[in-house]
Amino acid sequence: xxxxxxxxSMESNEEEPVHLPCNHSTISGTDYIHWYRQLPxxxxxxxxxxxxxxxxxxxxxxxxAEDRKSSTLILHRATLRDAAVYYxxxxxxxxxxxxLVFGQGTRLTINP
Amino acid sequence: xxxxxxxxxxxxxxxxxxVKIECRSLDFQATTMFWYRQFPKQSLMLxxxxxxxxxxxxxxxxxxxxxxxxxxxxxxxxLTVTSAHPEDSSFYICSALGQVSNEQFFGPGTRLxxx
Numbered sequence: 001x002x003x004x005x006x007x008x009s010m011e012s013n014e015e016e017p018v019h020l021p022c023n024h025s026t027i028s029g030t031d032y033i034h035w036y037r038q039l040p041x042x043x044x045x046x047x048x049x050x051x052x053x054x055x056x057x058x059x060x061x062x063x064x065a066e067d068r069k070s071s072t073l074i075l076h077r078a079t080l081r082d083a084a085v086y087y088x089x090x091x092x093x094x095x096x097x098x099x100l101v102f103g104q105g106t107r108l109t110i111n112p
Numbered sequence: 113x114x115x116x117x118x119x120x121x122x123x124x125x126x127x128x129x130x131v132k133i134e135c136r137s138l139d140f141q142a143t144t145m146f147w148y149r150q151f152p153k154q155s156l157m158l159x160x161x162x163x164x165x166x167x168x169x170x171x172x173x174x175x176x177x178x179x180x181x182x183x184x185x186x187x188x189x190x191l192t193v194t195s196a197h198p199e200d201s202s203f204y205i206c207s208a209l210g211q212v213s214n215e216q217f218f219g220p221g222t223r224l225x226x227x
Contacts, residue, residue, distance in 0.1 A: 036218075038156075041203075041221070041223070042220055042221060043116075043118075043205045043206075043207070043218035043219050043220050043221045044156070044205070044207075044218045045218065046215060046216075046217075087155075099146070099158055099161065100146070100156075100158070100207075100216060101158070102148075102155045102156040102157070103155060104155050105155060
C-alpha cells in the first residue's frame with residue numbers, strides 16, 4: 001500500500017493561513033487523497049478529499065501537485081478550533097469497504 | 113450529515129471484568145463498521161472490520177477471543193473487551209462506512225480505564 005509522509009508538528013497563528021504538506025511519492029492512479037483531522041479526545045472527522053484537481057469546501061482547500069506525489073491542505077484562516085492532528089490518507093478508488101491506515105499525522109498548534 | 117454515536121463515552125472498570133462498547137449509526141445503515149484503538153500520543157490502529165451478519169475480520173496481532181465483535185444489525189456493532197487488564201486501557205473508536213460515498217464516519221470514541 002502507498003504510504004504518506006507528514007511533518008510531526010506545525011505551528012501557526014490565529015487568523016493566518018496554514019499549509020499542511022503531505023508526501024505520497026508512491027501513489028497509484030487508483031488512490032484518492034483524503035484528509036481527516038482529530039480534535040483532542042474526539043474521533044477523527046473528514047476534512048476533504050481529491051483525486052487530481054484542486055478541491056475546495058467550507059472547511060479547507062486541497063492543492064494536489066501535478067504529478068500527484070504530494071498535496072497540501074490549506075486552512076485559509078486558522079482559528080483556535082483548528083488545533084488538531086491532521087491525517088493525510090490514501091484510499092483506493094474502488095467500491096466497497098476499505099481499511100484506513102492512519103500515519104502519525106501532523107499536530108497543528110494555533111497560537112492566539 | 114451521517115452521525116455515529118458510541119456508548120459509553122467513558123468507562124472505568126476493575127481488572128478481570130468485561131466491558132461492552134456500542135457503536136451506532138444514527139441516520140444511516142452501515143453494513144460495515146470498523147474498530148480502532150488509540151493509545152496516548154499515538155495514532156489510530158485498526159483492530160477489526162465488523163460486517164453485519166457475519167464474523168468480524170481481525171487485524172494481525174489482535175486477539176479475537178479477547179475483543180469480541182458483534183454486528184447484529186445494520187445500525188449497531190458492539191465491541192466487548194473480555195477480562196480487561198490495565199494494558200487494555202485505551203481510547204476505542206468506531207467508524208461506519210457510508211453506503212453512497214464510501215466515506216467513513218467516526219464515532220466520538222470511548223475512553224476505557226482498567227484499574
